[in-house]
Structures are given as structure tokens and as C-alpha cells.
Amino acid sequence: MKRVFSGIQPTGAIHLGNYLGAVKNWVAYQQDYENIFCIVNSHAITIAQNPDTLREKTYELAMILLACGIDPKKSHLFIQSEIDEHTALSWILDCNIAMGEMSRMTQFKDKSQKNPKNINVGLFNYPALMAADILLYQAELVPVGEDQKQHLELTRNVAERFNRDFGECFKIPEALIPPIGARVMGLDNPETKMSKSANGANHAIFLQDSADEIMKKFKKATTDSQGVIAFDKNRAGIYNLLGIYEAFSKKSKDEIEKHFANKGYGDLKREVAEIVIESLRPIQERIQQLKNDRSYVMDVLKDGAFRAREIAAKTYREVKDRIGLV
Ligand code: TYM
DSSP: OOEEEEEEOOSSOOBHHHIIIIIHHHHHTGGGSEEEEEEOHHHHTTSOOOHHHHHHHHHHHHHHHHHHTOOTTTEEEEEGGGOTHHHHHHHHHHTTSOHHHHHTOHHHHHHHHHOTTOOOHHHHHHHHHHHHHHHHTTOSEEEOOGGGHHHHHHHHHHHHHHHHHHOSOSOOOEEEOOSSSSSOBOSSOTTSBOOSSOOOTTSOOBTTOOHHHHHHHHHTOOOOSSOOOOOOTTSHHHHHHHHHHHHHHOOOHHHHHHHTTTOOHHHHHHHHHHHHHHHHHHHHHHHHHHHTOHHHHHHHHHHHHHHHHHHHHHHHHHHHHHHTOO
């Protein structure tokens, strides 16, 4: 069975982009692979975090992932900082990545523009820690949204180089980017990616938003003045709304265009909101149930870390040996 690895940061609430670009697919492929999913709290501290909030968000995210359908019988779920080998391997990779190579990462450029007062070395090295996450587990497939493509390329390059210079040690991972939902855009500004950190009350739909909030946000979504409902990449607002509808409806693009042929933007917004509300409802119900069962969530994380530690320790030992770290 091929091994899947992926991660998500416990910063802020998770939104429709995280769900459609990553988590929904983690759940969908669960039975086909051996899965390891990681809450990457060490990545989160590249942006300033309040310690108590970070701790709480970390456990909350575990609960949300379980509510989304991550099944501990099929997947291991754990917290990154519980396994010291992540940061240890990251250091070794840092010493095998050129400054120029790392400087090309567009996400560093975006994030440092958004946080000009805290451009720290960790933010710059973020992709090395991400590569360490993946390579430690010898993962073959990494389901992520489109924004992580460049980090995956870097991971593959550093792994190939390491194997060439020190002998076969890492599996070369492949990004698994979904055909639908890989890049969900902000509702207020469909030219920018939906993100946790963007300001604006109508920017993102969060998994825990109420039905009313979801309806209101979609009703205010930015569209255009053409009045035609069709999949046209040049019309970002309508394209984004149709993409969200497509991701939840299981209908083809043709069927969706026919369905909306004689309808207006108001109908489109309402129907997209309705399908999102209905699809999130069972997840929200499970979140409520799990809120009362913290010990279950903690047990899942403990078991996940136990299995993760075994795999990570084995890879790390081998890496140290290859490069002569005693
Ligand atoms: P994070 O927490 O920012 O995002 C988690 C996942 O959500 C996807 N995503 C999106 N997909 C579609 N549309 C969007 N608007 C959107 N916004 C976010 C991301 O692509 C990601 O799959 N660096 C990673 C975390 C990470 C990781 C790893 C992932 C750390 N180590 C190892 C895979 C493997 C990140 O950006 O997380």
C-alpha cells in the first residue's frame, strides 16, 4: 500500500479552501492508502502566536479533522512537535538546500509581505521543515492544494540530491492535487486565494460558520456584470462559485451549466450556499459531539504519535548514518 502524508497548520479556523483543497481528499482516499496526517504546529510559529491560543487551536484542529471523517482505524493523526525528528531532519536539509533555491519560494515572499514586522529565519526555512515532514515518513503521495506545488518540487529536488550524494535514503514524493477545489478563491476578492489570514468579514467560509453566516457571505460574494453563468476562467468570481458548487455536487461542468442556464446570479449564490450548508452540516454535528469527548481526541493523537515516532526515528537514524553524524 502506498503511503500518504499531509499536514495542516493550526492557525485560525479552517476554511473551505483547506477543506476542498486538502482535507476532503485525505478522507476520500483513506481506504486506498496508508495515511499519516500531521497538525504542523511548529510551522505555525513562523508567524507570532499566543501560546495558549496555539495549544487550544492545535487540539481543536484534531477534533475538526476527526469530524471531517479522518478515521483513526485507517489514518494516523498526530501533532508535529511531539516528534523531535521533524526539526532535527529539517536542520540537515537546511544544510543541503542552496540559499538561491530557497529564495525562489513564492510563499515566503507573500508571507513576508503580509508580516513585514516579523520576517524571521524560520519563515524563510519553512519549506525545509515541510520537506522533513514528508521525507521522514517515506511518503509517496502528498495530497495538497495548488499553493503547495512549489514546496513539493523543492522537497523532491532535495531528496533526489541527497540520494545521489549520500546513497538511496528517501522515497521521492509526488503531490496529489485535486482536479476540483485545488485553489478556492476569496469570496470578497476572487483574484486572491482564500486564506486564514486575510482580513474581510466576507473573505472566507469557515467550517464552523452557521448556516446564516454562510448564506450571508455567499450573497455578498463578488461577481461581475455579464449575467451569464458559465465556467470561464477569465471571470474569477463566477468561476469560483461554480467551482465550489462543482466540488460538492458531484455533477459535471456541463450539467452544472445546464442547471443554471436560465437562472440569475442571485439563484447561483443561494444554491451554492445551500449545497455548502448541507455538506458542512454533518461535520458541524460531529464537531459538537466531539467537543464533549476530549479524551477520545487525545487518545487518537497519542496513538498516532506512537506510530509516527517509529517511522520517523528509523529514517532519521539512517540519514545521520549516511552523512556521518557519528
Ligand atoms: P495550510 O494549513 O496553510 O493549508 C492546509 C492545506 O490547505 C490547502 N489550501 C488550499 N487549497 C485550496 N484552496 C485554498 N484557498 C487553499 N488554502 C490552503 C493547502 O494547499 C494545504 O494542502 N505548508 C502546508 C502545511 C504543511 C504540509 C507539510 C503539507 C506542512 N508540512 C507536509 C503537506 C506535507 C500549508 O500550507 O498548510
